[in-house]
Amino acid sequence: MLSIRVFLQKLLILLHVTLCVIVGKTLMVLFPNAMKRYILKLGAKSRMNENPKFSYENWGPTFFSFKYLLFVLKVKWKRLEDEAYEGHPAPNTPVVTLNGEVRHLLDFMQDNRPLILNFGSYFSSTADFLIIYIEEAHAIDGWAFKNNVIIKNHRSLEDRKMAAQFLQKNNPLCPVVLDTMENLSSAKYAALPERLYLLQGGKVVYKGGAGPWNYHPQEIRAILEKMKSEMEGTSE
Template sequence: MPAPDCPLVPLEPSIFTAIIDNGNTTSPNLVPLRSLCKSGRPLVLLGGSYTCPLYRYISHVLNDIYVRYKTQVDFYMIQIREAHASDVWPIGNIVDVKEHRTLSDRLAAAREMVKKTQLEIPVLADTMDDTFLKLYSPWPFRFFVIADGTLKLVGMPKEAHYDTTDLVKCLNDLLCDKKE
């Protein structure tokens, strides 16, 4: 299935200066998801939020996978609407992040996530109209592997936890196919 394109907001715009869509005067500094896809190089998107306990639990494993594959695979964390915002659905959460009312709120939550989880993966944020959320359904946290514009894997929770075995296998298979 072709991977849908959508605009994303960089947490650090300076990293994306070559691909930012400055033609969009109403929402400057948008990065088209399609521009992140490079021929022959897999792309991993991790869609989630800081208030998702499953994400926080697995963040160190995601860092390990990123370090292992970053020379051959591109990775981006996509900050979406909070899974358990403290003012909407605080399921005993130890994280006090309210529902994002503005893009500044969403970017602040992403910065907090990076700081508290020591995330090494570059971060982008969904737009406030939740385009990425609507197209990819990453709720509450999912990972996606895209190769040559095609969605190859959607990783979902199994029995209330995430097993990254499918992600690692998919990346190994794609990289092995590339060598042949």
């Protein structure tokens, strides 16, 4: 019964996404300037427009392509496996350190300190941070953007480790771990292409919106500032 329900859900998603892509592509052909303004408005929500090395021509025209369709389908189908809900126990999925050690997400929690999961940050006095490197959103052999970092889809854990080392070189100031090749963390946290979570006491306290349009680090900042002020008020 469950498999039939999932199949029907995936079928409905397939029909909906395909229709949206067909309509979007048609509108881009008929009304290119209006669609450009619309896509740039979306880009502003994720601050993509603020990167001077990443112009609209690098990413805008890739919308509503066949590879775009495949990527959106993968994201929406993956979200059917979501098991992370606010107020509920956090999925303790396995991850792999850059040294090859298999650990679990909750291993990185220290007592009752909040843990910020940044699916793709730094340490603070209020919370700990952890970056989970997941599958590539815009690999060159997938839905690729121009003028982007050249990384292929990961075929092995070693591929994922090599890709994560690009991030490590930028000194993220917090631990970086790898999702397994089964993409368990990405699936159970519905994290593709990017997402923020706040865990505390083994539960999901905050579940951010799915990126890139609804990825808002300032919401995490507001929560941490509130926690810090409450801690300071208690200590007085």
